[in-house]
Amino acid sequence: MALKDVYLVHAKRAPQVKSGAELKDIPVPLLASYLVRHLMDYALIPDDQVDEVIMGNVGAPAKYPNIGRIVALEAGLHKKTSGYTVHRNCASGMEALSQAYLKIAAGRADVIVAGGLESMSQMPLIYGKEMTDLFINVMKAKSMSDKLKALAAFRPPFLSPIIAIEQGLTDPFCGLNMGQTAEVLAREFNISRLQQDTFADLSHKKAIEATSSGKWQEEILPLLIGEKRDQLLSTDLGPRPQSSVESLGKMKPYFERVSGTVTVGNSCPITDGASAILLASEEAVKRYNLTPMARMVDYHFSGLEPERMGMGPLLASDAILRKTNLELSQMDVVEINEAFAAQVLGVLKGFSDKKVAERFGVEKVWGEIAPENLNPNGGGIALGHPVGSTGSRLVVSLAYELKRRKAKYGLASLCIGGGQGGAVIIENLIK
Numbered sequence: 343m344a345l346k347d348v349y350l351v352h353a354k355r356a357p358q359v360k361s362g363a364e365l366k367d368i369p370v371p372l373l374a375s376y377l378v379r380h381l382m383d384y385a386l387i388p389d390d391q392v393d394e395v396i397m398g399n400v401g402a403p404a405k406y407p408n409i410g411r412i413v414a415l416e417a418g419l420h421k422k423t424s425g426y427t428v429h430r431n432c433a434s435g436m437e438a439l440s441q442a443y444l445k446i447a448a449g450r451a452d453v454i455v456a457g458g459l460e461s462m463s464q465m466p467l468i469y470g471k472e473m474t475d476l477f478i479n480v481m482k483a484k485s486m487s488d489k490l491k492a493l494a495a496f497r498p499p500f501l502s503p504i505i506a507i508e509q510g511l512t513d514p515f516c517g518l519n520m521g522q523t524a525e526v527l528a529r530e531f532n533i534s535r536l537q538q539d540t541f542a543d544l545s546h547k548k549a550i551e552a553t554s555s556g557k558w559q560e561e562i563l564p565l566l567i568g569e570k571r572d573q574l575l576s577t578d579l580g581p582r583p584q585s586s587v588e589s590l591g592k593m594k595p596y597f598e599r600v601s602g603t604v605t606v607g608n609s610c611p612i613t614d615g616a617s618a619i620l621l622a623s624e625e626a627v628k629r630y631n632l633t634p635m636a637r638m639v640d641y642h643f644s645g646l647e648p649e650r651m652g653m654g655p656l657l658a659s660d661a662i663l664r665k666t667n668l669e670l671s672q673m674d675v676v677e678i679n680e681a682f683a684a685q686v687l688g689v690l691k692g693f694s695d696k697k698v699a700e701r702f703g704v705e706k707v708w709g710e711i712a713p714e715n716l717n718p719n720g721g722g723i724a725l726g727h728p729v730g731s732t733g734s735r736l737v738v739s740l741a742y743e744l745k746r747r748k749a750k751y752g753l754a755s756l757c758i759g760g761g762q763g764g765a766v767i768i769e770n771l772i773k
Contacts (some may be wrong), residue, residue, distance in 0.1 A: 515760070
């Protein structure tokens with residue numbers, strides 16, 4: 343069966359802010375529901391004509407089970423609109439897009455909103471087993487004396503919390519946290535501290551320029567914040583205007599204190615944010631008189647060893663380019679998530695260095711990406727990486743940059759904790 347074309351009608355994202363700051367108290371569904379509402383108002387599609395809402399999310403809030411469905415209802419969509427949540431670590435938003443693509447391409451749906459959201463501020467602290475067992479024993483106790491006996495087992499160390507976000511960023515298979523996997527690549531591919539800091543500084547400079555020139559205004563939908571929701575946040579708060587290679591060079595290695603080169607300065611910060619895309623079939627485009635931004639050409643996910651997870655974009659990009667019979671040189675804009683400077687620099691080596699490519703089973707040397715075409719407005723190091731959203735945020739940013747340039751093809755890719763990579767190619771339709 344031939345797959346049908348799938349169109350990106352409209353796309354928006356929330357401002358991205360470091361965790362613990364301006365977005366820390368925003369109810370998690372609101373990060374995305376206001377985006378979905380905007381997409382519907384823009385397209386003038388009736389609220390009962392959306393087939394599904396699919397949202398990527400990693401740190402599922404206990405208060406909001408199946409947050410994809412909650413986002414759909416909070417956005418005012420009809421109760422018959424189904425909604426669900428997907429989880430593929432850093433690529434959860436891209437997984438949401440891929441499922442929307444498949445359903446529309448197969449003729450199973452006509453209109454789907456897909457994206458992702460993450461409040462890393464609200465990821466919880468967790469009690470350890472000793473404290474959890476104590477609570478259980480107290481609740482099971484039937485008499486007051488039994489309860490007091492259970493409470494007598496308490497020891498102050500029981501209150502030491504497990505940090506959920508720290509545990510979530512450590513791979514259970516190889517035992518390394520994500521920063522340590524970046525250190526593996528830096529050592530194996532001789533990526534220096536200076537190269538990483540220079541790359542990180544450029545990310546900030548690009549993001550600051552994009553902010554000052556108004557580029558982000560197209561894709562960012564301002565969000566009301568504050569206790570009384572009386573303040574309007576309309577820009578990312580991660581990029582540092584005073585960034586310099588020299589200042590970054592003063593930061594100490596964070597993941598391997600003695601011999602490491604990966605710091606908090608050349609890594610992405612922990613961030614809150616969301617993104618959403620309205621996707622439609624050709625039939626829906628005609629029915630509702632829509633003008634799509636782009637066509638989703640295809641997607642691909644690849645796997646590799648968890649301790650080298652940062653090279654995932656190399657494998658996923660190689661696979662999707664071969665599937666679509668396109669060349670890397672045809673990609674007018676390339677967005678690769680900057681989880682770590684060392685990780686992106688490793689991927690770039692894989693594209694251009696035959697030995698590095700072969701190390702990961704990639705047979706073709708695809709060539710270099712022109713600097714002006716790679717993350718042209720900055721990336722995760724400056725903007726942050728709200729893990730549930732980034733996979734779709736990359737595609738939002740890609741679509742707008744292709745539109746600005748009146749260019750044709752764009753590639754979005756990212757590494758995925760656990761040893762995977764994801765990639766999406768879109769074709770700009772606005773000339």
